[in-house]
Amino acid sequence: MAKSLEKWQFGDFQTPEELAKRATKLLREKHKIFPDLIIEPTCGKGAFLRASLSEFKYSKIVGFDISEKYVEEAKSSLSKYLNSGNATVCAEDFFSMDWNAFLADFSGYILVIGNPPWVTSSDLSILNSNNLPSKSNFQSRRGMEAITGSGNFDISEWMLLQHAQWLTKREGTIALLCKYSVARKVIKQVRKKLGNRFSAFIYLIDAKAFFGASVAACFFVLSTNGDDSSDCKVYNDLKSPHMLHVISERDGLILKDTAKYEKWKHLSGQDLRYTWRSGIKHDCSKVMELEQVENGLFLNGMGQKYFLEKEYLYPLLKSSDIGNSRTNSYRKLVLVTQKSVGDDTSIIKNLAPNTWQYLLEHDELLKRRKSSIYKNKPRYSIFGVGEYSFKKWKIAVSGLYKKLNFCIIKPIDNRAVMLDDTVNFLSFEAEEEANFILSLITSKASLEFLDSMIFWDEKRPITIDILKRLSLKAVAKELGLLERYLQLAEVLRANSSG
Numbered sequence: 001m002a003k004s005l006e007k008w009q010f011g012d013f014q015t016p017e018e019l020a021k022r023a024t025k026l027l028r029e030k031h032k033i034f035p036d037l038i039i040e041p042t043c044g045k046g047a048f049l050r051a052s053l054s055e056f057k058y059s060k061i062v063g064f065d066i067s068e069k070y071v072e073e074a075k076s077s078l079s080k081y082l083n084s085g086n087a088t089v090c091a092e093d094f095f096s097m098d099w100n101a102f103l104a105d106f107s108g109y110i111l112v113i114g115n116p117p118w119v120t121s122s123d124l125s126i127l128n129s130n131n132l133p134s135k136s137n138f139q140s141r142r143g144m145e146a147i148t149g150s151g152n153f154d155i156s157e158w159m160l161l162q163h164a165q166w167l168t169k170r171e172g173t174i175a176l177l178c179k180y181s182v183a184r185k186v187i188k189q190v191r192k193k194l195g196n197r198f199s200a201f202i203y204l205i206d207a208k209a210f211f212g213a214s215v216a217a218c219f220f221v222l223s224t225n226g227d228d229s230s231d232c233k234v235y236n237d238l239k240s241p242h243m244l245h246v247i248s249e250r251d252g253l254i255l256k257d258t259a260k261y262e263k264w265k266h267l268s269g270q271d272l273r274y275t276w277r278s279g280i281k282h283d284c285s286k287v288m289e290l291e292q293v294e295n296g297l298f299l300n301g302m303g304q305k306y307f308l309e310k311e312y313l314y315p316l317l318k319s320s321d322i323g324n325s326r327t328n329s330y331r332k333l334v335l336v337t338q339k340s341v342g343d344d345t346s347i348i349k350n351l352a353p354n355t356w357q358y359l360l361e362h363d364e365l366l367k368r369r370k371s372s373i374y375k376n377k378p379r380y381s382i383f384g385v386g387e388y389s390f391k392k393w394k395i396a397v398s399g400l401y402k403k404l405n406f407c408i409i410k411p412i413d414n415r416a417v418m419l420d421d422t423v424n425f426l427s428f429e430a431e432e433e434a435n436f437i438l439s440l441i442t443s444k445a446s447l448e449f450l451d452s453m454i455f456w457d458e459k460r461p462i463t464i465d466i467l468k469r470l471s472l473k474a475v476a477k478e479l480g481l482l483e484r485y486l487q488l489a490e491v492l493r494a495n496s497s498g
Contacts, residue, residue, distance in 0.1 A: 013211045014044050015115045015177065020051035022238045023175065023219050026203070027111070028055045031221065033173050035059050036108030041094050041116070041159070042066075046074030048114050049089065053081045059111070061087040064094065094159065103166060110172035112163045116156040118179065118213065154179060160186045164222065168194060173223040180204065180216040180457050184247065187232055188254055190222065199226030202234045202247070216457030231258065253453060253469075260452035267449045267478060269471035273489060274426050274437065276464045278399075279419030280316075280334060281383040283369040287362045288382075289316060289332045298333070309352035312336055315412045319422040323401035327409055327417075334418050335359075337380045340387065345378045383421075390416045391427035393434040395441065397467075399424050399460045404450060406441050408434055424464050433488055440475045440485075 027033045038052050043063030052061050065071050071091045078084045156178045163174045207217035232247040245257040255261045282288040286301030293299050296307050316334040337345050349356040359380050394409035399422050409417050428434040453466050476485035
């Protein structure tokens with residue numbers, strides 16, 4: 001769905017009538033909310049205002065929007081209701097309005113409802129938009145981002161935290177449509193700053209069907225009603241009576257499914273024998289990744305052909321290959337200039353003169369790599385490389401794909417296969433060890449334990465931080481394979497010392 005400039009700038013996704021009706025009905029019937037005052041801070045054309053007039057017939061309702069056109073449209077639509085006298089709509093900018101003054105004299109139960117902008121601060125910065133909150137370190141960032149307020153964040157996240165502040169000394173409920181990821185971030189921030197003052201509920205919605213947006217979204221309810229639990233109950237939709245799972249904090253971790261985690265948390269722990277790594281980072285695919293045209297002749301990403309030695313070229317697999325289990329062949333090779341980070345690259349000149357000349361010819365492109373990690377490092381440096389990169393056998397999983405698809409990576413053309421930096425992997429000297437560890441990782445116990453901690457709507461859901469929480473030794477014990485695990489360790493130790 002194409003975004004107009006105005007729609008992008010204001011995160012303008014108008015709420016469908018049916019969705020607003022379902023949401024307000026849920027608040028009245030399931031959550032037993034009967035507010036004295038309903039506030040919709042960004043009311044748009046008024047779908048939630050109309051739904052609120054229908055569901056909460058005696059509540060005072062106030063809507064605000066930055067668009068005078070929308071305010072007039074909302075006013076006109078409300079005039080058809082018998083209780084329209086209960087509703088007021090005003091043109092106001094959320095970020096400049098004095099909300100403390102507005103709320104100062106009110107003491108009843110408040111419902112903050114609506115659909116705040118689905119846009120990030122960086123989107124608005126690109127547009128030079130003035131529709132931004134003042135910079136502050138609300139996410140407790142560190143370093144330069146904390147000083148400048150330059151970290152990217154969802155505008156709705158900032159707004160939700162403002163609403164929570166309104167209710168620090170008042171009774172009420174916040175009920176808003178937002179991204180699923182935003183709801184989780186807000187839960188974490190609110191717990192950190194305000195303790196367990198709010199009970200939390202998430203009702204997943206089909207954003208593609210309602211808004212034409214390909215993003216995981218929800219109706220998020222934070223209420224001063226309820227217990228002091230840190231749990232957030234998640235439901236499949238606005239009508240489902242049964243919970244999908246419970247998001248909560250355990251052992252210092254924000255978990256997607258506490259029941260699964262509690263079932264398998266005895267599998268947690270650092271596994272000192274096996275270390276998860278990310279693949280190679282070079283930040284210049286046009287130069288560093290090549291296709292083999294014929295023996296000795298290679299084609300780079302700019303369509304240029306070169307005769308290169310094979311000493312520094314290795315088969316490369318990427319996230320799409322691992323995610324789709326394409327591991328027996330490769331499309332490209334990657335130029336691996338170092339055996340470990342910081343190695344002197346000038347030795348390439350003597351060992352592979354054609355390769356050195358190729359790098360020299362593309363010196364300017366490689367110098368333009370923006371990441372600070374390349375500063376004060378040898379020419380043509382790469383990262384994510386070490387002795388582990390050159391082991392012949394690996395177990396790999398894509399960090400980007402929405403499934404735990406672990407693959408065995410075997411050598412191709414008798415060369416160790418390299419992986420890109422969106423892939424996480426373990427490396428092994430022997431095929432037997434790799435296959436045994438794969439059987440542990442892909443067991444039901446391991447997969448459920450890992451799944452309990454993974455939020456699949458994240459851009460990179462499978463991280464090393466999550467993978468390393470699984471103790472393979474504990475899994476071996478759980479499966480009755482501890483003796484085999486220890487035997488393998490002894491064999492490998494003997495081989496390495498022999």
